[in-house]
Amino acid sequence: MRAGWLRNKVQVEREMQTPDGAGGVSVEWQIIAAIRGELRMSKGKEVVSSGQIEASAMGTVSLRYSTVTASITEADRVVVDGIPMNIRSVRDPEGRKRRIELIVERGVAQ
Template sequence: MNAGKLRHRATIQQLVSTDDGAGGSIETWQDIVTVWAAIEPLRGNERYTAQQVQSTLSHKVTIRYREGIKPQMRLTYKGRVFEVESVIDVEERHQWLELLCSEVVQ
């Protein structure tokens, strides 16, 4: 990977549960870090769910290596949301992470 391809500013978020003061909890997405990323579409498909067509796009997002990135996280970029499906440490060298993500388009 060439660092020059990291031209998108994406924010990595994590789902956080907080006490709502009434005995329950509220789940919200919290920003963890903003990184430079390369976002590449891989494929798309459509499915019929609840009487509407829902499109899902798959993307490969490459970022510099960073500890703690997990599949339960998501990325946001210009109002788009990418759910992290898997995290790959490229060649196990701790230089680059490839995040395989899905973006649901409604």
């Protein structure tokens, strides 16, 4: 992967649950990696639901392979240049442990 392609600031976040003392849990997102990556948006859509327009967009985030990026799962999320995105798929496209691709979606609930 060429360094010039890695122009986006990417934070990988993992959901952490801590007991709140009242029998419930408090959910927070903890940063597990702050790295550079490449975001390529591919398609978007709008849907009218309950009288409101809901917009979403799909894209791909490419990251250099490392032990940290290899541990990313669909339960995590990424924040790219300040925009939170849900991870829909994680893959090593060539199977050579050089880069990781995340299929991401923005504008929808987890």
